[in-house]
Amino acid sequence: MACGVNQDDLVVRVGPKAYGQAVIQPHARPFDxxxxxxxxxxxxxPEGYATxxxxxxxxxxxxxxxxxxxAK
Numbered sequence: 001m002a003c004g005v006n007q008d009d010l011v012v013r014v015g016p017k018a019y020g021q022a023v024i025q026p027h028a029r030p031f032d033x034x035x036x037x038x039x040x041x042x043x044x045x046p047e048g049y050a051t052x053x054x055x056x057x058x059x060x061x062x063x064x065x066x067x068x069x070x071a072k
Contacts, residue, residue: 002062006033010044012058015065022061040065 003012011031014022019040022028027048031041049055 002066003059006043008046010049010055010058011041012044012062013041013065014061015068016040018061018065 001013003010005011012022016039019042022042023030025042025044025048027045028042029045030037031043032038044058049058
């Protein structure tokens with residue numbers, strides 16, 4: 001899975017190496033809906049993907065990471 005939606009938030013799998021940079025982006029925060037943040041995932045509030053360009057950036061980042069994983 002590369003990305004998804006949780007209520008109004010975009011959830012993006014960025015991976016452990018890109019996590020530090022991704023989580024400091026405007027409107028991004030750790031993906032934590034249970035009290036235990038998921039490593040390598042971020043949540044992006046609606047303001048962070050309001051434009052097509054911003055949404056495409058996040059989706060591309062999720063897809064790029066996911067495609068780098070070994071096949072199951």
